[in-house]
Structures are given as structure tokens and as C-alpha cells.
Amino acid sequence: MTKNKHARWIAPASTLAIGTAMAIAVRIGHTWTYAIVTEVIVVLFAVGYYLLAGTKSDVGAIYGQRKDERQRHVVMKASRFAMIVMYGVTFVIALIMVAANKTYWQEDVIASVGGVSYFLALLAYGAHDEDAAGDDRGIMATDSVLGVDEKNNVRPPM
Amino acid sequence: MSSKLYIMKNEVREYRRTRELSQADLAEGLGVSRQTIIAIENGRYSPSLPLAFRIARYFEVPVETMFDPSEEAEA
Numbered sequence: 001m002t003k004n005k006h007a008r009w010i011a012p013a014s015t016l017a018i019g020t021a022m023a024i025a026v027r028i029g030h031t032w033t034y035a036i037v038t039e040v041i042v043v044l045f046a047v048g049y050y051l052l053a054g055t056k057s058d059v060g061a062i063y064g065q066r067k068d069e070r071q072r073h074v075v076m077k078a079s080r081f082a083m084i085v086m087y088g089v090t091f092v093i094a095l096i097m098v099a100a101n102k103t104y105w106q107e108d109v110i111a112s113v114g115g116v117s118y119f120l121a122l123l124a125y126g127a128h129d130e131d132a133a134g135d136d137r138g139i140m141a142t143d144s145v146l147g148v149d150e151k152n153n154v155r156p157p158m
Numbered sequence: 159m160s161s162k163l164y165i166m167k168n169e170v171r172e173y174r175r176t177r178e179l180s181q182a183d184l185a186e187g188l189g190v191s192r193q194t195i196i197a198i199e200n201g202r203y204s205p206s207l208p209l210a211f212r213i214a215r216y217f218e219v220p221v222e223t224m225f226d227p228s229e230e231a232e233a
Contacts, residue, residue, distance in 0.1 A: 069205070071194070
């Protein structure tokens with residue numbers, strides 16, 4: 001279990017920082033009223049996360065930055081599910097916008113950045129390929145995706 | 159390749175009760191959450207190798223005694 005003296009403040013502080021940035025954007029694009037309402041909601045969420053992080057539950061441990069190995073697995077599975085849902089919703093919105101003959105460049109940005117990030121993460125977190133000699137030369141250095149010795153037309157022994 | 163998740167059967171609950179320990183006590187001793195101990199005892203989570211060895215050492219038994227890989231339950 002990860003332990004940090006100030007761990008309980010990470011989620012609320014992050015919420016405040018991101019939420020305040022959003023409130024500033026709201027003020028720039030809209031009125032003070034909307035901006036203040038946004039900031040109030042952000043503060044309420046930050047307080048909620050602080051209280052939640054103090055509970056002795058799985059969610060409390062996750063938001064309190066004291067996850068053990070099982071809770072890290074839970075977070076990974078939940079994050080993957082959320083990512084799939086977000087991609088699905090983004091794609092549906094893009095379909096609607098395109099069908100309505102409107103541009104939706106945001107979907108292009110999200111999909112492109114998401115796709116490249118996923119590929120880079122695969123490389124960074126250890127997705128490799130082995131050549132016929134069994135040496136790990138990295139995913140970009142293989143002679144053949146299938147691992148076949150193409151010169152001699154022989155598949156290497158397993 | 160099967161995509162089913164198999165959980166190893168274990169004797170964690172039995173050894174814990176023998177020592178009259180609560181799940182919270184065991185969790186604190188192992189540095190994990192009580193929910194994780196509950197999940198392990200109920201067969202809903204198989205611990206990692208380091209944690210499995212820590213559990214076995216905590217009860218001073220071989221890891222093969224604590225976890226039986228020949229008995230697997232489908233999760």
C-alpha cells in the first residue's frame with residue numbers, strides 16, 4: 001500500500017486546480033454568475049473527495065492514494081471501462097455531427113491523441129516482440145510479425 | 159487461450175482464525191486493505207507472488223501449504 005503524508009489532499013487539490021481552470025474559462029466565455037456557480041460546484045466536489053478519501057473503503061483508499069495491489073487492479077479495470085465508454089460516446093457524437101453536416105474537429109483530436117497514446121503506452125509498459133533467436137529487440141525491430149525466418153522460409157522452434 | 163479467471167484456493171481464513179486474528183489485524187500486518195483480505199479469503203482475488211510469500215511467511219508456513227495451485231475455482 002502506497003503511503004504519503006499528504007496523499008489525502010491530492011484528489012481534492014487536483015479537483016480544485018482543474019475545476020478552477022474551468023471556472024476561469026467559463027468566466028472568459030460567459031458571465032461571473034456562471035463562473036461562480038462552477039467554482040462552488042468544484043469546491044463541493046473537492047470537499048467531497050477529501051471526506052471520501054478518509055473512509056476505510058476501497059473507494060476511500062483509491063481517492064486517498066493508498067491503494068494496495070488489488071485496488072490498483074480495480075482502478076485499472078475501471079479506467080479501461082471508462083475509456084471505452086468515453087471513446088464510444090465521442091464516436092457517437094461524431095457520427096451525429098457528421099450526419100448533420102457539421103464539423104467536429106474535437107473528435108479527430110481525441111481519437112488521434114488517444115490512439116497514439118495507447119500505442120506509446122504499449123511500448124512504454126513492455127509490449128515487445130521476440131525474433132527467431134529469442135532476443136528481445138523491441139517491437140519496431142522485428143523482421144517479421146509472425147516470427148517466421150522469411151529467408152529460409154522456416155518458422156523458428158518454440 | 160482461455161479468457162476465464164481462475165482463483166487459487168487458499169487456507170488464509172483457517173490460519174487467521176487459528177491465531178485468533180481479525181481480518182483488520184491481518185490486513186495491517188501484511189500492509190494491505192481489509193477488503194483485500196476478505197477478497198482473498200472468499201476466493202475472489204489471487205494475491206501476487208510477493209504478497210502470497212508475505213502471507214505464507216506471516217503464518218510461518220510454506221507458500222504451497224497456504225495456496226494450492228492444484229485446486230482452482232473459476233471466478
